[in-house]
Amino acid sequence: MREIVLTREDANTEFALLTEWLVEDRTEVSAGQPVCVVETTKATVEVESPGEGTIVQLYAEDVEVELGKTIAYVAETADELAAIDAKAEERPAPKPAAGDRKATRKAVELAELHGVDLSGVEKRGFITEKDVEELIARQKASATPAAGPILAGVSTDGVSLPSTFDLDERAGVLDPSFLASLDHDAFRALSMGSKIAALREAGAQIGEGVDVGEGSLVVASRIVIADGVRLGPRATIVCEEIVAIGELSQFGADLELRCRRAFLGAGIWAGRSIRFGGGGHRDPWATLTVGDLAFVGDEAFVNVCRPVLIGREVFLTMRSMIVTHNIGHSVLEGFENRFAPVVLEDRSQVGLGAVLYAGSRIGAEAIVASNSYVVGEIPAGAFAIGVPAKATGSSSHKLSDARRLELARRMIDDLHELLALRGHAVSAIEEGDPRGFEIDGTRVAFTPSYRGGVEAPAVILALDVRGDVTDGIAVVDLVGRRVHGSGGVVLDSVREFCRKRGIRLEPGPWSYSGGLV
Amino acid sequence: MSLFGVAAGMALRGRRPILEIMFGDFMALGFDQIVNGISKFREMYDDQVTVPLVVRAPMGARRGYGPTHSQSLEKLLLGIPNICVVACSECHDIGALLTAAVEDERPVFFIENKLLYGRPNRRPEDGHIGELAVRESGDPYAALTFSATDFTEGSATIVTYGGMLPIVLDAVTELVLEHEIFCEVVALSQLVPMELAAVLESVARTGALVTAEEGTLTGGLGAEIAARVQEAAWSDLRAPVQRIAARDGIIPSARPLEDAMLPSVEGVVDAVMAIEGAQR
Structure with a gap:
């Protein structure tokens, strides 16, 4: 294998401009054949191939190359070509230079949040948050309404939706007249047996061995509760459209669950005084999913006015908080006004008292340390800490x-x-x-x-x-x-x-x- | 000193000499010729003579050349009457500037940053350099004004020249990409006599000014610019003028120490952020 190296000719020149490749990447070249044009401060020169073989180019055209660097290899055999490729895989991908980026961080975040492609912005110069907002508005105006409100187009990559998410749409539909005449306080006062009997009578699908604690209220247009579910005393579940809970899931005392749709999986363990809901819980997009075998610690608060997707075996510990909106002050006075989903991919973990701001996404198996404040994405498998949380390492290490x-x-x-x-x-x-x-x-x-x-x-x-x-x-x-x-x-x-x-x-x-x- | 004397004599005799003093630091050796001869002959002899010489002076650091080969001494020429100081940058038409300097009847000190020799000349194409919109004044020693928003909005004007321009442009790009703070940049080429029309025009749009130079802070170009801008455009300014410059000290040879001494991208970003903070 031969290398094509840009040699340093004098003390004052450190870079040269690789202006043009004269041959296609991975084509045959012969010894002495000019392969590229390089412009230094003193001259424009053609660089010749040192031998015969397949050229593998390491740089694009029109880039500055540090003198002394290899710009290409010439492989004489297939084995050499394979060796070059193997080496290329080991090499980390080059960091994009500042000049290669033209979209601002806010623009990229907004585009990711709405799943829009930045190439749709037709503009000379930087792409800003405002450009992306305009693109989204344009797409909304022209396109048929995209995803329905249930998941509002939120990507479910890395999230195993709970077993209850794909229920038959006729399952557990309650008689509207029962709901219309239901007296909440009187219902709370009923014995467990009477409550379950009344709900079943109205159309709810409630499995065997379900335990509904004293003083609890369960109201929804559709109720599906699988075998062995336990709801602690004084639970309040009020869902506009549906509440579905998978088998053996258990929720401690004083649960409050208010949203439009709640799809809770099987084998969930949730502590006491947990609150799902808060502002905007009746919004069309107020969907909560909690994956099978998830853990929710005491006093956790999850605001659901935009979809909140909690994956399988997620560990959301005590007093952690998830918010999906921010409406402090007027947008017309320059304050931020944000409504955005929050996604916790499978097996991710959120430490005590951590806060996940609207638009956050925690990658699979990532860990957010206690009291961190998450804005934006935490990559899969990362350990993130701080205010705002930043990935500082891996959430686990490889065991022999x-x-x-x-x-x-x-x-x-x-x-x-x-x-x-x-x-x-x-x-x-x-x-x-x-x-x-x-x-x-x-x-x-x-x-x-x-x-x-x-x-x-x-x-x-x-x-x-x-x-x-x-x-x-x-x-x-x-x-x-x-x-x-x-x-x-x-x-x-x-x-x-x-x-x-x-x-x-x-x-x-x-x-x-x-x-x- | 004798080189300056020879050049002055040639210019007085009708030639147009170009004197290159490799390492502008050594201009100090010619100061008597500059201050008591070259700059004064024309007026002393009632316009009967001119001294049309050009002194090419490479300035600037960041190459580890140490205390006596890395300075930016153009500020020492400030306030000397009847001379012209021109600084080229990687975005100026350097050939046109040098031609204008040779054709100029005044003595012209042509400041070149050393790092320029290893960098491509990036000229505006279709009114843009990269993502930035650029306007060029029609003067022989043109000023370039850059905008991250096509001149529709801006948080601050950063005035700079020469080797500081790429650093300022990197800072402006970072401010846009990371913070969506949009600045204008004015890259002067004519430093003496000071011509600030492009700066005042930009400050009228942005309401704030940062000066950025590679020379030491005290008594620098930034100080003079700040004084003139506050005098002419006090009501346009909503925050104090911020100056970015090298620390008042000598330039070490070790590259990390050299960097610590010199103005940086972070320094420019921080100055603009400070203005933004002061505004809130």
Whole structure:
């Protein structure tokens, strides 16, 4: 492989202008063939190919190149070409120079928010927020109304919508006359059985084992509540169009849920005094979705006047706040007036007391640190902190197989210690594979790879599960995050122990009563 | 000193010499000739002679040349009567400026920033340079006025010249892209005698002024411009004039220390932001 390098000829010249390529990229060139024109301060010169082969150009035309840099390679064989390409992949993409950008940060954010293409702005000079506003207005005026109000065109990339989002449109439709004559205070005072019976009678679809706490009110044009849902005491759910809750989801005391549409998934765990709604909760775009297995901490506040999409297994912790509008002072006096959705992609996490401003989007598996203030986007997998929040690193790090095995193996020791400290009779840890101990006649043990052949009763933790799971055996797949087989209080204890290490196991729910830990 | 004397003699004898003093710092050696001869002969001899010489003086730092080869000393020429100081920039028609200087009957000090030698000459095309709209005054030593909004609105005028122009333009671009603050820039080429029509015209639109020069702050071009603009356009100004310049000190050889001494893109951005803050 040969390189074409711009050589530095004198002390005062550091850059040259690569004005023109005389050959197409990745075409055959011969030795001595002029391949490009370079303009220095002293002269305009043609640069010749040092040999025969395929040219790979590293720069576009009309760019300044630092002297001493390689501007192209000439590959003599296919292997060399592959080596050049492999090298190119390692190289980070070049940062766009200031001159390459012509849209302002505000313009780019607004365009992303509305999903408009900046190439639609026809203008000489910079593209500003005002230009994008005009483009949006033009598109609105000319186009048929785009997305309906349910998700208002918000991208669901990276968001697993909850299991309840695609319900049959006839499911759980209430008799309008029931709603018209409903006395809210009187309904709150009814016993749980009477409430559920009255709602079912009116057309609501309510599953088995649903627990509606004392003093609670559930009103919506459509109500679909799956099996095992628990609503804490004094819940207030008032939705104009629909409330749908997936199985086994539970909400603590004093829940307030007011919006036009609420699609809540299965296996959600939400604490007490949580409020969804606030200003604009009756707006046409007031849609809330919360993905399966999401967590919402105590006293969280989520304003829903534009769509709020919370993905699967999102961790929205205590007192965090989401706002979708800002209407402080007059737009005609230059104050910002903003209505915009907020999206939390799957498995993202929001720390205690963090605030997500209208238009925020948290990428999948990104973490926002406590008390941060998010304006705009946090990239997937980033750790972001600050006011305003900025990505400072990654939300997780790559584990080697050996390190993962070591951490998993240690879990048995930690569980053993915890049970002993809680006063339960546990046997000493027995080395071997599986390695573990006994509690209440049940063996609890870890094996890197489960292949069957374990004596019941047992709860086995494994990184890889392939063997049959027979009666009396429960196998916890720590990597696939799934429980195979069933078990009693010991399995519940293991699940709870795993949950406290962020390992949430399916099938749900997330928390277990009666565990030993 | 003798070079200046030889050039002065040639000019008095009807030639049009171009004296290049590589490193403008060494102009100090010719100061007696400049102050007591070159600038005075015409008036002292009642217009019977002219001294049409051109002194090409490379100025400026950012190459690590140290304290005596990096200065911007054109401010020392301020206030010397009967001379002309012209500074070219990468956006001016440099050939036309030099031709005008040679044709000028006055002694012309032609200031060239060293970094210019390694950069392309970016002239307006179709009234624009990059994303910025540009107007050029019709004077032989033209002033260029840049606008980020095609002259419809502006938060401040930044007046500059020579090697500071690319730094100011980078700052203006950053202000637009990051903050949507739109500035106008006036790039002067005629520094002495001071001609500020383009600056006053721009300040009438923007209501605020920042001066930016690479020389040291005290007694610089910015100080003179500020004095003249507040005198002529006090009622147009809504904030105090901000001056951006090198610190009053010598220029170190180490590049990072040199950068710390000299005006920067951030400095210009901060000055404009300060004006915006003062306005709110």
